[in-house]
Amino acid sequence: MLLQMDKITKKYGEFSANRGIDFSLRAGEVHAIVGENGAGKTTLMRILYGMEQPTSGSIRLNGKEVTFSSPLDAIHHGIGMVHQHFMLFPSFTIAENIVIGNEPGSSARFDRKQAVKIVDGLCDQYGMKVDPRAVTGSSAPGIQQRVEILKVLYQGAEIIILDEPTGVLTPMEVQELLQAIKLLTKQGKSFILISHKLNEVLDVADRITVLRDGAVTGTVEKGETDANQLSGMMVGRELAELKKNPVDPGDKVLEVSDVTIRGTKGKPVLDGINLAVQAGEVVGIAGISGNGQSELLQVISGLMQPDQGRITLGSTDVTGMSTRKIREHGLAHIPEDRYVWGANREATVLDTGLMGHHRRLQQGGFLKLKDIRSLVSGWVSKFSIKTGSLETSTQYLSGGNLQKLIVARELEQGTPFLIAAEPTRGVDIGAMETIHGELLKRRDEGTGILLVSSELTEILKLSDRVLVMYEGRIAGELPAQEATEEKLGLLMAGGSIQ
Known part of the structure; x- marks a missing residue:
């Protein structure tokens, strides 16, 4: 040996x-x-x-x-x-x-x-x-x-x-x-x-x-x-089969109209992107990393400004608004990189869970700490987040446990529109089952979800429609029942399907 x-x-x-x-x-x-x-x-x-x-x-x-x-x-x-x-x-x-x-x-x-x-x-x-x-x-x-x-x-x-x-x-x-x-x-x-x-x-x-x-x-x-x-x-148990109910889309909760970001060398990073997400549906975006997905999410959430085009949440034009204002108009965001966009490594589990909820969990200028502790404790239990205490610094959480905390925090925002970027990156199979179930539950309750994932199995499992991005453009769109890994792979590589 x-x-x-x-x-x-x-x-x-x-x-x-x-x-x-x-x-x-x-x-x-x-x-x-x-x-x-x-x-x-x-x-x-x-x-x-x-x-x-x-x-x-x-x-x-x-x-x-x-x-x-x-x-x-x-x-x-x-x-x-x-x-x-x-x-x-x-x-x-x-x-x-x-x-x-x-x-x-x-x-x-x-x-x-x-x-x-x-x-x-x-x-x-x-x-x-x-x-x-x-x-x-x-x-x-x-x-x-x-x-x-x-x-x-x-x-x-x-x-x-x-x-x-x-x-x-x-x-x-x-x-x-x-x-x-x-x-x-x-x-x-x-x-x-x-x-x-x-x-x-x-x-x-x-x-x-x-x-x-x-x-x-x-x-x-x-x-x-x-x-x-x-x-x-x-x-230690048998995993339940994921149940996906028929889709029943409602009004548009997001509309991206002709959004363009010009690159440093003349080639657009985003080139005339048009897409919409309706209430009660999951729209998946597939694509090889570096084809504009990250920039699209940053434009929608206010972290970048487009050179042209318009972003509409519900009936409100949010183009050019701050991230805070956009979130107040109905956006929650599970970010693709939990360390860069989702958490401060030195913040506690409690503080990380509070982010984005703090304005509604205060009274007379003071945080309602009892309510906050109860809320975050509930997430820790529901998502089986392994942590010594709520005062533990997030730098001591495993990547998967931090991911579960961020997912719980954003799902509980209760907004009409949710960006879910790499929602199960680094989590185990049990947590994946929980997160997928929660996403479909929100979808059935009327939330519109834009799902970006490098895992084609996740895209195919959760999406009602699938868009493919290639070199900053939407290269194709397929309804869930027609989407396969082979078809999506062709579009991701710049090919076409007949």
């Missing part, structure tokens, strides 16, 4: 994040770890990578007991980790990011040509193509993912930990990553894959370990299980 973690326990005060976990990894295999948010997956891997110290338990590598006091120790023992949120310098070139920490040249002069040569060699050796001279921050998420993997390979990693590696990738980029993992295992590398996406796990993993509440509920070979069994092991 290449790696063995025995009886790993990690306590934070009275709370046990890991409880006596046994985990092993064979040479040349992909061993996936799945479980709900807060099940202890990332904590276990942070221990393996030297970022945390176990309260008790041991780690053996090639049969020899080892301890890692830092990530540098883990790297020296051939263990690398690619984190859920990329840890790259956006202003550096790809080559500079890959060789950082072990740069070619002397202490006085960095040899850029040699760095490019090294990266070209890595690309050839591992079949992962990148442009070493490109600026990292201008590269697509799929390329940045490759950069992270090439970086740990350059550091000499034989064991590579991937923490939610496909969360920001397009379907095409996901397939490229899974193929790269398969190729690397054939070359002798071993992978530990943390993921919520069971279809991807079942595609690439050899073995799967399921965690629940910090303990192992089972380890199974891929050929001996399926998504239903794994789901039950993760959540």
